[in-house]
Amino acid sequence: MAQSLAPPPADSGNRRVVAPSVERIRASLRFDLATQEGYGEATVEFSGGQVDGFPALDLRQEIEWLRLDGKPLAADDLPPTDLGGGEGAEMRVLDVAIEAGTRHQLEIGYHLATPACEKAEPIGWNHDGLRFDFWMSDLHPGRYLEMWVPAPLIHDRLALSLDIHIEGTDRPHTLIANTAGISHSSGRRDWSVVYPAHFTALSPMLVIAPSDEVExxxxxxxxxxxxxxxxxxxxxxxxxxxxxxxxxxxxxxxxxxxxxxxxxxxxxxxxxxxxxxxxxxxxxxxxxxxxxxxxxxxxxxxxxxxxxxxxxxxxxxxxxxxxxxxxxxxxxxxxxxxxxxxxxxxxxxxxxxxxxxxxxxxxxxxxxxxxxxxxxxxxxxxxxxxxxxxxxxxxxxxxxxxxxxxxxxxxxxxxxxxxxxxxxxxxxxxx
Ligand SMILES: [Zn+2]
The missing domain is CATH 1.10.390.10 (Neutral Protease Domain 2)
Known part of the structure; x- marks a missing residue:
């Protein structure tokens, strides 16, 4: 969407890198308090850019597996790539050329930890309770949704839905997000969150904390x-x-x-x-x-x-x-x-x-x-x-x-x- 506001293609080596048009992102974020490990899985539905090229997204987490249109790729087929945007502004560029305007589905599995960007906060694994916040910032590259979920640049409006699961504790948690589209399980450790479809990567707020620690x-x-x-x-x-x-x-x-x-x-x-x-x-x-x-x-x-x-x-x-x-x-x-x-x-x-x-x-x-x-x-x-x-x-x-x-x-x-x-x-x- 809003392709006229997308950046023009960038050259990286002999490849032409393009901004795709992302329509929908569905992601599941799982936090295991027993092991203090987090996992993410995301499906990104996108169309190729205005011209043929290698599409650029970002994710500031360590990728474990990738699939494009149902077919496995190598985990390192979406490497951080310098497109000239300055220090820390690398994008992940898919190692597959995509025809302009064609529709695709990219699935990504990743380990969830402190995002690889300046002044990111670690996940708060605290005393049998999770403290988590998207903790976005305008001041450093890579500090929007892409810290936790694969995302495009901020010109691109997208439909984002998240499933959040907290495991390894019986403690109820509170989730605060800027959408009316939140449903939760009775134990208050599993949520489905659907954000408005006009959001961009800098729009969604997400805060999670043990319910007994929130007023x-x-x-x-x-x-x-x-x-x-x-x-x-x-x-x-x-x-x-x-x-x-x-x-x-x-x-x-x-x-x-x-x-x-x-x-x-x-x-x-x-x-x-x-x-x-x-x-x-x-x-x-x-x-x-x-x-x-x-x-x-x-x-x-x-x-x-x-x-x-x-x-x-x-x-x-x-x-x-x-x-x-x-x-x-x-x-x-x-x-x-x-x-x-x-x-x-x-x-x-x-x-x-x-x-x-x-x-x-x-x-x-x-x-x-x-x-x-x-x-x-x-x-x-x-x-x-x-x-x-x-x-x-x-x-x-x-x-x-x-x-x-x-x-x-x-x-x-x-x-x-x-x-x-x-x-x-x-x-x-x-x-
Ligand atoms: Zn301000």
Whole structure:
């Protein structure tokens, strides 16, 4: 799907590597607490790319066996391959040429352990109980779904379903995921999870913990412009120092305000927040795992970042820059809603990584990126003007994938200001 946003073919040796179009991924993740071993099995239904070539997916686990269209391949027929996207941005390239547009099924069996990517978390094998979290990040390549389940790049919408099994314990567990499609066994150690089919690899949240270690509150909030109330699930691990009632009250206020300010809520009928220890926060579609101080920032991302999603990782700077500028998360050097002249004589900054197979957001998105938005606010005649321009951009694109070029065109058309020189210098790093 969304093939026009797929990266163009990449050359690897004498092979042409293409982005396939993934339609469906079904995976089973099995956690055995007795042996502290995990296993994954996945079936990926995909079509070949726009041209014939060797399809690229990713999985940051050790592959044990492979089958293509029912026929066994060698386990190393899907090796990590450098496609020029930068350090750590390798993709696994299937060692079989696939005709453009033809449909196939790839089955993969793998050992489930700490994913092979920067700052990945190990599986929490704790005292007769499992602590597990997808623990995604924009900041390092390979930190989306592909950590645990084979997945394509983030332009590709896919239907994801997971079967989760916890073995070797009698202890009930709680699973929190950002979908209404969860069914579980009576023992609360086996689940079937079906995510919405418009998700991409950066959308799904999954958190599992022993039920006796989870505090959870359920509530609802009435949002402007929505006929039904929005369910609100607020949870924390027992050892996280947070007052859930306070978190819930804040979440209701932010969700109400953002619905009023930026309009359509494009996710499902519930917002899920799992509150964690300080120093972390991650956004998902209509959900977050975040520390108390990061909650506002991450809720904002359900509009910018996961309400409109980056079409490619290179476009991921937009939502971090804008969210930092527009919230009080304390990650910015400029204050919320800052308006400050930005001359064309400061050092150039590259926020948009030009390689089409690059896969991470540069840390400068938070600092230099929010500084750029402060400069744009000044150019536009004030923060209110910039906010109006961005809320129009959100409304036009709500639920869709957005690009850096598309935002530039919108801001220029909306404001009548030629932002080209600022975009060239402070987004593309050209002097
Ligand atoms: Zn963020």
């Amino acid at each position: 959870m509150r359920r509530s609802a909030v009435s949002l402007p412009g929505r006929s039904r109330s929005l369910g609100l699930v607020t949870a924390r691990h027992a050892d996280t120092d947070a007052d859930l009632a306070n978190c819930e009250a804040d979440l209701k206020a932010w969700l109400t305000y953002l619905s009023s300010r930026y309009e359509p809520w494009v996710h499902g009928d519930t917002f899920w927040a799992v509150v964690w220890a300080p120093g972390r926060g991650m956004e998902y579609d209509g959900a977050t795992t975040a520390s108390v101080v990061a909650l506002e920032h991450e809720v904002f991302h359900s509009w910018f970042g996961r309400g409109v999603k980056p079409a490619r990782a290179s476009d991921g700077w937009i939502d971090e820059a804008w969210t930092t500028w527009a919230t009080t998360s304390g990650r910015a050097e400029v204050s919320r809603f800052a308006s400050a002249e930005l001359g064309l004589d400061e050092p150039p900054v590259e926020l948009y990584r030009p390689h089409p197979w690059s896969r991470s957001t540069p840390p400068g998105a938070y600092t230099d990126g929010s500084r750029l938005f402060a400069g744009l606010a000044h150019l536009f005649g004030g923060a209110d003007r910039l906010r109006a321009a961005m809320s129009d951009w959100y409304r036009v694109n709500a639920g869709g994938l957005v690009t850096t070029d598309g935002l530039a065109a919108h801001l220029k058309a909306w404001s009548g200001v030629d932002i080209g020189p600022w975009w060239a210098r402070y987004v593309h790093g050209r002097s």
